[in-house]
Amino acid sequence: xxxxxxxxxxxxxxxxxxxxxxxxxxxxxxxxxxxxxxxxxxxxxxxxxxxxxxxxxxxxxxxxxxxxxxxxxxxxxxxxxxxxxxxxxxxxxxxxxxxxxxxxxxxxxxxxxxxxxxxxxxxxxxxxxxxxxxxxxxxxxxxxxxxxxxxxxxxxxxxxxxxxxxxxxxxxxxxxxxxxxxxxxxxxxxxxxxxxxxxxxxxxxxxxxxxxxxxxxxxxxxxxxxxxxxxxxxxxxxxxxxxxxxxxxxxxxxxxxxxxxxxxxxxxxxxxxxxxxxxxxxxxxxxxxxxxxxxxxxxxxxxxxxxxxxxxxxxxxxxxxxx
Amino acid sequence: xxxxxxxxxxxxxxxxxxxxxxxxxxxxxxxxxxxxxxxxxxxxxxxxxxxxxxxxxxxxxxxxxxxxxxxxxxxxxxxxxxxxxxxxxxxxxxxxxxxxxxxxxxxxxxxxxxxxxxxxxxxxxxxxxxxxxxxxxxxxxxxxxxxxxxxxxxxxxxxxxxxxxxxxxxxxxxxxxxxxxxxxxxxxxxxxxxxxxxxxxxxxxxxxxxxxxxxxxxxxxxxxxxxxxxxxxxxxxxxxxxxxxxxxxxxxxxxxxxxxxxxxxxxxxxxxxxxxxxxxxxxxxxxxxxxxxxxxxxxxxxxxxxx
Numbered sequence: 001x002x003x004x005x006x007x008x009x010x011x012x013x014x015x016x017x018x019x020x021x022x023x024x025x026x027x028x029x030x031x032x033x034x035x036x037x038x039x040x041x042x043x044x045x046x047x048x049x050x051x052x053x054x055x056x057x058x059x060x061x062x063x064x065x066x067x068x069x070x071x072x073x074x075x076x077x078x079x080x081x082x083x084x085x086x087x088x089x090x091x092x093x094x095x096x097x098x099x100x101x102x103x104x105x106x107x108x109x110x111x112x113x114x115x116x117x118x119x120x121x122x123x124x125x126x127x128x129x130x131x132x133x134x135x136x137x138x139x140x141x142x143x144x145x146x147x148x149x150x151x152x153x154x155x156x157x158x159x160x161x162x163x164x165x166x167x168x169x170x171x172x173x174x175x176x177x178x179x180x181x182x183x184x185x186x187x188x189x190x191x192x193x194x195x196x197x198x199x200x201x202x203x204x205x206x207x208x209x210x211x212x213x214x215x216x217x218x219x220x221x222x223x224x225x226x227x228x229x230x231x232x233x234x235x236x237x238x239x240x241x242x243x244x245x246x247x248x249x250x251x252x253x254x255x256x257x258x259x260x261x262x263x264x265x266x267x268x269x270x271x272x273x274x275x276x277x278x279x280x281x282x283x284x285x286x287x288x289x290x291x292x293x294x295x296x297x298x299x300x301x302x303x304x305x306x307x308x309x310x311x312x313x314x315x316x317x318x319x320x321x322x323x
Numbered sequence: 324x325x326x327x328x329x330x331x332x333x334x335x336x337x338x339x340x341x342x343x344x345x346x347x348x349x350x351x352x353x354x355x356x357x358x359x360x361x362x363x364x365x366x367x368x369x370x371x372x373x374x375x376x377x378x379x380x381x382x383x384x385x386x387x388x389x390x391x392x393x394x395x396x397x398x399x400x401x402x403x404x405x406x407x408x409x410x411x412x413x414x415x416x417x418x419x420x421x422x423x424x425x426x427x428x429x430x431x432x433x434x435x436x437x438x439x440x441x442x443x444x445x446x447x448x449x450x451x452x453x454x455x456x457x458x459x460x461x462x463x464x465x466x467x468x469x470x471x472x473x474x475x476x477x478x479x480x481x482x483x484x485x486x487x488x489x490x491x492x493x494x495x496x497x498x499x500x501x502x503x504x505x506x507x508x509x510x511x512x513x514x515x516x517x518x519x520x521x522x523x524x525x526x527x528x529x530x531x532x533x534x535x536x537x538x539x540x541x542x543x544x545x546x547x548x549x550x551x552x553x554x555x556x557x558x559x560x561x562x563x564x565x566x567x568x569x570x571x572x573x574x575x576x577x578x579x580x581x582x583x584x585x586x587x588x589x590x591x592x593x594x595x596x597x598x599x600x601x602x603x604x605x606x607x608x609x610x611x612x613x614x615x616x617x618x619x620x621x622x623x624x625x626x627x628x629x630x
């Protein structure tokens with residue numbers, strides 16, 4: 001049985017200008033102990049996919065489909081029932097550690113409240129456990145620093161606090177929504193290393209959302225490429241890196257700047273992401289795709305097997321033509 | 324913190340002196356004087372009276388004498404209009420009255436305004452929200468000079484529940500209508516400020532974090548949402564509290580409560596220099612005091628502000 005199983009997930013937002021469909025028919029599943037990377041550019045629906053799964057959409061958003069966690073349906077459960085899963089089974093860390101910790105509440109209080117609420121431990125026990133968790137994410141002088149406010153920590157340290165807070169209840173699944181985007185490069189590497197270490201120590205699974213392909217290559221088992229709210233390609237990370245079979249994945253790969261490249265200009269994918277107000281009828285990537293054929297503009301491609309080992313792609317153009 | 328408070332009080336003294344100097348000159352710059360009337364006094368008599376009160380001296384000397392009295396003896400001088408009363412007596416009589424109904428108005432404005440705004444924000448775009456917004460807009464478009472006579476018509480003339488005016492030592496029947504009339508528009512402003520700031524807080528990333536931690540709604544609200552939402556309300560409350568305590572002229576007129584607002588306006592009409600100055604100093608000091616309290620409250624909530 002897979003840890004999480006997502007079927008036909010759709011996320012829509014009701015806005016003053018009409019309905020925006022941010023996520024369209026997303027299907028994937030992941031096994032315990034794995035790291036799954038969700039990749040895509042800004043606005044491709046990667047964050048809204050996980051917010052939809054965990055019931056954290058803004059009030060004007062709604063999710064349909066099915067999300068099974070350990071075999072049980074969790075999509076659109078009541079807040080009360082979701083609260084028994086959140087932090088205990090599924091924990092989250094977010095993109096911007098500057099704003100995702102409450103600036104008006106001490107770190108100690110933000111951490112201990114998780115344990116006090118979920119495990120009913122005493123305040124002093126909760127504090128002890130929180131301090132040892134801060135030690136585990138390598139925050140020096142944790143027993144003193146825990147009494148501070150978030151603004152007294154640097155960006156990288158704040159993300160460590162955030163990670164420590166999310167792991168307090170030893171969740172089965174950690175969802176990391178662009179955990180390194182707001183940090184500078186050296187700190188990014190430290191945080192990714194920390195996450196990889198903790199994943200082994202705690203034996204948990206991680207869904208890693210990112211638009212940094214370097215991060216994906218180094219850390220994930222599987223990857224899922226999203227564009228315009230739909231899955232373009234999904235498979236083992238090494239396979240996709242070895243031979244990307246979707247024009248969008250290829251575009252992303254070639255847009256990664258290389259040190260050994262003599263070209264002065266960075267490679268880009270021409271055009272802009274689609275306007276999700278009026279989702280295109282066919283493939284969302286078609287207007288920007290070099291390989292697009294007539295069918296691409298009228299019919300949405302479905303995920304089909306690209307090779308033997310669980311590698312799927314959603315593209316009308318045959319793999320051979322793209323490679 | 325203590326250093327900061329001492330520094331603020333240190334700044335308050337020159338501020339008050341400037342306030343006194345400017346008001347003193349402005350007051351004397353206005354045409355007429357306390358003893359001008361429709362039937363002019365004989366020039367000799369007028370000169371004698373003005374000499375008695377020291378009004379014949381150059382203005383800087385008048386101001387110096389006045390300040391000397393205030394500082395050394397806490398004596399705000401005699402009233403020029405009510406010959407048997409001193410300014411200290413007038414303020415001593417009017418201020419406690421104003422303070423009492425001002426204080427209760429403040430309690431009502433905050434006690435109703437904050438919950439109303441909070442409920443509207445939490446139940447955004449539901450009938451509860453529309454009702455709360457409607458009530459606060461309604462309360463704001465009814466200024467207290469409309470509110471006061473309406474209250475008297477309903478509760479005194481029609482229902483005969485409450486006395487139409489007077490003070491009677493501040494018995495509750497005499498407090499109800501002044502407090503309602505004075506507090507409604509402040510209550511409405513507080514509700515609207517609370518609503519908009521809470522909506523902003525509810526959309527922040529740290530509230531999403533709190534939700535992702537699986538905390539009960541109550542904990543999220545009281546620990547994570549409420550404090551930051553109140554910051555803009557607190558910056559409004561400082562000046563609002565002074566307004567409630569001093570901006571009560573119409574209340575004093577409609578309900579004959581006999582508070583300071585009544586004396587202030589009368590003093591301005593009568594050129595009763597000493598009463599005007601006395602009340603100006605009291606209001607000025609209060610304004611400085613309450614903006615200091617608001618700033619301290621602000622620092623208490625927001626850890627990023629440390630003095």
